[in-house]
Amino acid sequence: MTAQILDGKATAAAIKSELSARVEALKAKGVQPGLGTLLVGDDPGSRWYVNGKHRDCAQVGIASIQRELPATATQEEIEAVVRELNEDPACTGYIVQLPLPKGIDTNRVLELMDPAKDADGLHPVSLGKLVLGVEGPLPCTPYGIVQLLRRHGVEIKGADVVVVGRGITIGRPMPLVLTRKSENATVTQCHTGTRDLSAHLKQADIIVAAAGVPHIIKPEDVKPGAAVLDVGVSRDEAGKIVGDVHPGVAEVAGWVAPNPGGVGPMTRAQLLVNVVEAAERAAG
Numbered sequence: 001m002t003a004q005i006l007d008g009k010a011t012a013a014a015i016k017s018e019l020s021a022r023v024e025a026l027k028a029k030g031v032q033p034g035l036g037t038l039l040v041g042d043d044p045g046s047r048w049y050v051n052g053k054h055r056d057c058a059q060v061g062i063a064s065i066q067r068e069l070p071a072t073a074t075q076e077e078i079e080a081v082v083r084e085l086n087e088d089p090a091c092t093g094y095i096v097q098l099p100l101p102k103g104i105d106t107n108r109v110l111e112l113m114d115p116a117k118d119a120d121g122l123h124p125v126s127l128g129k130l131v132l133g134v135e136g137p138l139p140c141t142p143y144g145i146v147q148l149l150r151r152h153g154v155e156i157k158g159a160d161v162v163v164v165g166r167g168i169t170i171g172r173p174m175p176l177v178l179t180r181k182s183e184n185a186t187v188t189q190c191h192t193g194t195r196d197l198s199a200h201l202k203q204a205d206i207i208v209a210a211a212g213v214p215h216i217i218k219p220e221d222v223k224p225g226a227a228v229l230d231v232g233v234s235r236d237e238a239g240k241i242v243g244d245v246h247p248g249v250a251e252v253a254g255w256v257a258p259n260p261g262g263v264g265p266m267t268r269a270q271l272l273v274n275v276v277e278a279a280e281r282a283a284g
């Protein structure tokens with residue numbers, strides 16, 4: 001392995017320690033930030049992520065509000081909990097864990113959230129602000145990726161970035177974040193309709209792989225020295241994570257974000273940043 005590691009665990013730990021001081025400052029002003037989560041169903045992966053979010057909150061002094069519904073919950077039952085979180089003064093920001101069970105209209109649920117409490121940056125108003133260049137919460141995984149690159153000194157400005165995938169949490173918002181003036185990257189978005197993925201990958205300085213297709217990024221498609229971030233989550237028969245990036249890529253790339261241990265912890269850290277920033281905005 002020749003590539004250097006984009007260490008998400010260590011970077012997230014540094015961000016969390018910076019946040020603890022900001023939470024203390026808020027508390028000194030009488031403001032207690034509180035993160036709410038709504039988990040619907042019994043997917044073990046989603047439960048693990050939600051529990052992790054609350055562990056993180058405890059570490060930095062953010063209060064936790066946990067709501068759960070069974071997989072059989074109706075659209076109306078889910079929306080009732082969303083309305084309750086909108087009204088709860090202890091909940092200064094919240095997320096609805098995705099994906100929601102089949103048959104639930106996810107967009108309707110997200111639209112119902114109070115945009116001022118959107119901790120994920122995935123509410124239509126937050127995404128609209130991102131398009132318009134107005135300050136607001138940034139989508140956690142895309143901005144976590146930007147922070148991971150910056151804090152390791154990887155140049156984003158002017159870089160040719162290829163994003164593989166167009167899902168709601170990563171692929172769709174990633175180019176919006178990377179093409180802001182503050183990041184100034186040139187982005188190509190690839191997806192299942194892309195004719196020649198390999199040709200696009202070969203000219204990329206940075207690859208964000210969020211397709212959910214095991215080992216779709218192969219060593220022969222990576223430019224020597226490129227930064228490659230693996231965000232794909234598939235599971236083998238033993239339940240072990242298999243990423244989008246072939247292990248041989250580490251022999252060609254200059255930087256790799258491993259999976260696990262790369263982008264995942266940054267997603268969680270950015271969520272806490274959004275909660276603290278929303279509380280700071282509210283406190284003036």
Ligand SMILES: Nc1nc2c(c(=O)[nH]1)N[C@@H](CN(C=O)c1ccc(C(=O)N[C@@H](CCC(=O)O)C(=O)O)cc1)CN2
Pocket residue numbers: 048049052095096097098099120140141169241259260261262263264265267268
């Ligand atoms: N409402 C949201 N739902 C989902 C999001 C999101 O940002 N908001 N993203 C993903 C899941 N996710 C956060 O919710 C998430 C994924 C992965 C990790 C993480 O730390 N992963 C570890 C490995 C975990 C394992 O072994 O299974 C790592 O990469 O080191 C945190 C959060 C979909 N839903």
